[in-house]
Amino acid sequence: MDDADADDVIDDLFAVIEDRKENLPEDSYTTSLFTHEKGENAVLEKLGEETTELILAAKDDDREELAHESADIVYHLLVLLSMKDMDVEDLRSELSKRR
Numbered sequence: 628m629d630d631a632d633a634d635d636v637i638d639d640l641f642a643v644i645e646d647r648k649e650n651l652p653e654d655s656y657t658t659s660l661f662t663h664e665k666g667e668n669a670v671l672e673k674l675g676e677e678t679t680e681l682i683l684a685a686k687d688d689d690r691e692e693l694a695h696e697s698a699d700i701v702y703h704l705l706v707l708l709s710m711k712d713m714d715v716e717d718l719r720s721e722l723s724k725r726r
């Protein structure tokens with residue numbers, strides 16, 4: 628996968644998250660995060676847990692687990708940005724400023 632494809636995956640995932648926020652389809656984990664009273668806390672807890680799991684995977688040199696936990700973190704991070712009415716562009720521009 629080249630960089631452009633990786634970028635598309637993140638944009639596509641963010642678009643799905645925004646769609647869940649707007650349309651609230653049933654049987655969607657993302658919807659449940661937006662609708663549950665404690666959804667934001669659940670996202671923050673997940674980010675904490677997944678970061679710990681990521682650290683353990685890195686210490687174990689477990690590349691497969693590292694990729695799995697990285698994806699979990701990116702997903703929950705994008706949900707958090709959406710909850711705060713931020714955009715994946717905010718992340719992109721912050722990263723770009725650091726070049």
Ligand SMILES: N=c1c2ncn([C@@H]3O[C@H](COP(=O)(O)OP(=O)(O)OP(=O)(O)O)[C@@H](O)[C@H]3O)c2ncn1[C@@H]1O[C@H](COP(=O)(O)O)[C@@H](O)[C@H]1O
Binds near residue numbers: 647698
């Ligand atoms: N990327 C994700 C994603 N990553 C994690 N999760 C969910 O987050 C929940 C908690 O994740 P955990 O990693 O804690 O769960 P776990 O795998 O049991 O725990 P560990 O293996 O990490 O210990 C699980 O129900 C996962 O399914 C995700 N749920 C959805 N997405 C994306 O969001 C899209 C829309 O999903 P829905 O809103 O459910 O339709 C999907 O097509 C995916 O692209």
